[in-house]
Amino acid sequence: DAMVIQNPRYQVTQFGKPVTLSCSQTLNHNVMYWYQQKSSQAPKLLFHYYDKDFNNEADTPDNFQSRRPNTSFCFLDIRSPGLGDAAMYLCATSREGAGNTEAFFGQGTRLTVV
Amino acid sequence: RKEVEQDPGPFNVPEGATVAFNCTYSNSASQSFFWYRQDCRKEPKLLMSVYSSGNEDGRFTAQLNRASQYISLLIRDSKLSDSATYLCVVRPLTGGGNKLTFGTGTQLKVEL
Numbered sequence: 203d204a205m206v207i208q209n210p211r212y213q214v215t216q217f218g219k220p221v222t223l224s225c226s227q228t229l230n231h232n233v234m235y236w237y238q239q240k241s242s243q244a245p246k247l248l249f250h251y252y253d254k255d256f257n258n259e260a261d262t263p264d265n266f267q268s269r270r271p272n273t274s275f276c277f278l279d280i281r282s283p284g285l286g287d288a289a290m291y292l293c294a295t296s297r298e299g300a301g302n303t304e305a306f307f308g309q310g311t312r313l314t315v316v
Numbered sequence: 317r318k319e320v321e322q323d324p325g326p327f328n329v330p331e332g333a334t335v336a337f338n339c340t341y342s343n344s345a346s347q348s349f350f351w352y353r354q355d356c357r358k359e360p361k362l363l364m365s366v367y368s369s370g371n372e373d374g375r376f377t378a379q380l381n382r383a384s385q386y387i388s389l390l391i392r393d394s395k396l397s398d399s400a401t402y403l404c405v406v407r408p409l410t411g412g413g414n415k416l417t418f419g420t421g422t423q424l425k426v427e428l
Contacts, residue, residue, distance in 0.1 A: 212349060
């Protein structure tokens with residue numbers, strides 16, 4: 203059974219039209235991440251939550267926002283999508299803290315901007 | 317300098333070959349290391365964690381060299397199904413202890 207679930211798998215949105223991607227987890231992990239991955243590139247961290255503490259990457263555009271209403275759910279809001287925001291968006295979770303705690307990924311949402 | 321660097325490849329090898337990938341990282345405070353595998357248009361999946369003493373899982377061997385700040389992945393007896401992109405992932409202990417940083421990945425193509 204999938205432990206990190208992203209919806210939708212594929213999203214088409216219009217240029218400038220706000221869009222929300224969702225992620226849920228059944229692992230009860232403290233940490234949730236949002237990554238953006240473009241073709242042939244590494245996943246790029248946008249932000250992550252440690253419990254309710256939000257950690258934004260310095261180079262994440264203001265156009266990207268996130269919400270984590272509870273442990274299980276996390277949302278990525280793109281306020282005004284541009285053509286350059288077309289990418290695969292990956293949600294991941296991990297347990298807090300030290301040690302070799304791996305991250306578990308959802309299947310991703312592939313965003314197309316038209 | 318990138319935080320995590322990998323040779324993007326592609327590495328084209330015949331079935332049955334042994335192939336090795338290296339990855340270097342810049343943050344000496346890095347604490348946890350992983351190799352992930354990513355198939356085309358799919359999410360990354362954990363291949364193996366990398367422990368200080370090195371570790372092996374079947375045909376796969378991972379090594380860590382803290383002094384030189386690199387990790388390696390060795391694949392023996394390559395199979396066609398090993399064709400994928402292999403991502404090196406690093407987690408620092410301090411300054412963002414929960415942040416996972418990915419390398420750009422090394423593409424492996426195993427051929428008949």
